[in-house]
Amino acid sequence: MSHRDRILGRLSSALRQSGADELHREHEDRRVVTERYQYSPAERVRRLTEMMQAVYTEVHATDEQQWPQQLLALMQQKQLGNLLVGTSTPHGQKLLDTWQSIEGAPQIDDAQRPIEQHKEALFHHTAAGLTGSRGGIAATGSIIVWPTPQEPRLTSLVPPVHFILLRASTIHNSFAEVMEQENWKGQLPTNALLISGPSKTADIQQTLAYGAHGPKELVVLLINDLEKF
Known part of the structure; x- marks a missing residue:
């Protein structure tokens, strides 16, 4: 050679x-x-709940039938008079069908309207917003919100109180797992939100403040669609 x-x-x-x-x-x-990060379905629910509650997120267990009534009770408790929601989404339709027969139910505002038509009301008179979710991440205690034309990002960003519907069956072990199993690389939207708690900052004099860049309250309605919660 x-x-x-x-x-x-x-x-x-x-x-x-x-x-x-x-x-x-x-x-x-x-x-x-x-x-x-490998957990059983029940462990995923418990871990996500504990991590979110540790950062002052409210988590309320509910089911597919009762969540509209539970949302109503929470809004009445918090004295919230109106709710921004995508009325053409499945949960928006369910809410309309349930609340229309209830006297004194909060006003429902459609989040799908062009912002030019309701900018003043959105930024100055909206008490709360409701969104669905793509799922959760047990490892980080996060919820995935996937904005759509029917449910714009402002629905979760602008109102001072943000309610999120989360189904227990959609909680994944890790961020890497959810990206792989749901093929994010092939269908990623213009933005996907990972929400782990209310908006907070400590930029000013190192004093923690809530609501500076988004909702000051985050409330999760955790729907039990597993055999064991």
Whole structure:
């Protein structure tokens, strides 16, 4: 074998090893962010609940039939007179059907209207907003909100109180898991929100303040659609 062949052989071997090392690193990275976080369905619910409550999020257990009545009771308790919701969404329709026969129920405002038509009311007179959710992440105690034309991002961002519907069956172990299982790379929207608690900041004099950049209250209606909650 010539000197030239030996040099080229060493270079080829180094490139093959480099590729193997890269694949190994990718495997190890995947293991760290997925296999590290593995919970049973009940453990996912418990972990997410505990982590969100630790940052002053309210979490209320409910079911598919009772959540509109529970939302009504919470709004009356908090003295909230109106609610911004995407009325063409399934939960918006369910809310309209349930509340229309209840005397004194809060006013429902449609979040799908062009902002030019209700900007003043939205920013100055809206008491609360309701959104659905894409799911939850047990490892970080977060809820995924996926804005749509029927449920714009402002629904969760502007009102001082944000109610979120979360089904227990949609809580994943980790962020990496939810991205892979739901194929985020193939259907990512213009923005996806990961919400872990009420809006807060400590920028000014290191004093923690709520509601500076969004809702000051976050209330989760956790729908039990598992056999064991």
